[in-house]
Amino acid sequence: MEQVLWPKHCVQETAEVELHKDLMVNSSKNNIFHIKKGNDSDIDSYSAFWDNFKRQETELHSILKQWNVTHVYVAGLATDYCVAATALDAMDLNYTTYLIQDACRGVANESINNKTNEMRQRGIQIIQSRQVKTLVNCASIHHHNQNVQLQQLIEQYQDHSHVDLSEHQLTDEDMKIISKEILIRKQCKQLVLRSNRITSVGVSILAQTLHNNNSLNYLDLSSNQVSDDGVHFLSIILSMNNNILKKLDLGKNGITDNGMKHLAQMIKTNKILTQLDLCSNEITDEGIRLLADAIENSNSTIELLWLTSNTLITDKSIESIIGMVKKNQSLKRLWMFKCNLSEIGKKKLKELEQLNKNFRVYVNNWKD
Known part of the structure; x- marks a missing residue:
């Protein structure tokens, strides 16, 4: 990337960095940040x-x-x-x-x-x-109206039902309503929050509600901004085994190897989760090594694992995956197409199907 050599300006501790004298700033408030x-x-x-x-x-x-x-x-x-x-x-x-x-x-x-x-x-x-x-x-009025609309939308769902709130521009603040009304009051079984504006802050609110939750078995947070911090919040709760969440979708959330560290630690102790979707993130071979090691040596419940469209995954992950599949008997399906695998690497993975008749790996598309 090209950079510009600028003349010296805005030097620290000089008058150039001071705010303009006519700018009104109420320094007595605690919501002013520099x-x-x-x-x-x-x-x-x-x-x-x-x-x-x-x-x-x-x-x-x-x-x-x-x-x-x-x-x-x-x-x-x-x-x-x-x-x-x-x-x-x-x-x-x-x-x-x-x-x-x-x-x-x-x-x-x-x-x-x-x-x-x-x-x-x-x-x-x-x-x-x-x-x-x-x-x-x-904007203030609009936010109030959004809360009213969200409440009205929630009321359309029956107790213990499947709730889909995808693409509703939901924010972290809305997660307080979601937690109270959908997870606690209505005790929904499946909650889809795909393609909203939820960050790690909102995930922390949801995670607290999952503590001792006996209704939710499926949570879809794909295409949000969960990030590694959000994964950390979820991993802490899911490590406690005091909920019934079986399927977790975290696709397209900017998750890196740091997030994989948290997931790997959770998988070592979690005895409930059976399906984990990590498609379209920023996971590298190191992240796969951490996850595969945890599943290989410490987990007996993961059955379906989605890693599709993680373009930083290369053939360096092949041996870790082979070891995981050979030793772990619970894993039945693995999706790894649109990763950065060579044809030789894909062939090695497909050969695993001959060793375990109950196992299938998809390296070219959803069916192959």
Whole structure:
């Protein structure tokens, strides 16, 4: 990635980094946070969320989630660099994002226009400062209306039923209602929350409700933002064996090898879970080694395992999987297509079907 050599500016502990004297900030409130970025002199850091290489994350996203923020308004300097990068990252993190255009200044007209067009195309709303108060008030009313709509939606489901709330733009704050009304009051058996805006914060709320839960046997959290932290919360609860959850879907949640460490520890003690879906994550061969070792040596309940579309898994995982299948007698189905396996690697996995007549592995598609 190309970097720009900027003139010296915004030097720490100089007047350049002070907030403008006309900016009204109520320092007596505890909801004012100062986020530091650009601490590495070798890497540009435009966004308030990440450095430009996405190696170092600031605490901003974590703070916003703790405060259940859903709408982000961006202003400042410079429109075509730090402001645009922050707004685009906010959009990627599923915040409703606004750029306050007349509260920004840029470097060059051409780059300002280009970035403004890019932001518009990505769904960021370009507004003026006079609109902010009205939009904030409307957002508050909208959130209240969403809660009412969610309650009405929940009431449509019978007790002990299958509840599907996919693609409803549910947030972490909504998980309090989900836990109270669906898991506790209605005691649903299956809960599908696919393709919402749930992060590790929301997962921690759900995980607490799973403690001593005797109704839920299937939980689908695929296509959210669970992350390794969310996996950690779930793993702690599932390690206790005081629930009846048999199937867990964590596909497409940005889970890495760190999350696999938590899952591996959980699998060593869990005696209930039979189906685990980890498709489309960021798991590498090391993560597979950890998981395979846990299933091979300490687990006798996992029957179905989905690892499809983990493109960082290579032939280096083959031996770990072979060892797992040979020793573990409970595993019956393994999906591993759209990983980075060679034809030789796929052939080795298919040969496992000859050793165990009850086992099938799918390396090309859902049926082969």
